[in-house]
Amino acid sequence: MSELTERKFICVSCPLGCGLTVRLDSSGEVIKVEGNTCPRGESYARSEVKDPRRVFASTVRVKGGKLPVCPIRSKTPAPKDKLFEIAQEVAKLEVNAPLEIGQVLIHNVCGTDVDIVTCRDLAAR
């Protein structure tokens, strides 16, 4: 008989924050997800077990802009274990104004297949 393990998460897909329990077999395959109020919770739990991801958000320095920094984020969620490396890459960056919302500043950051984009327009001085 295979050994079962259990992991617990809080679903962050909406403000309700359901407590999720995930049962895994000995090979790490998800057997069952409980505690979710909707199907998004099950998708979130499966993703947390297999490939946990988060949206990365920060700011970059801007040269010649009306503001000295611009908010940025990952266009899609990035692998959780790469977030520190991504933060180091973003910290090296300084971009020239003007900027447009959604402008790609780093393509395929740290080989993750995720782009870093601006969160707002930023005019030149």
Ligand code: SF4
């Ligand atoms: S399971 Fe559904 S209802 Fe519960 S927190 Fe996740 S998204 Fe919200």
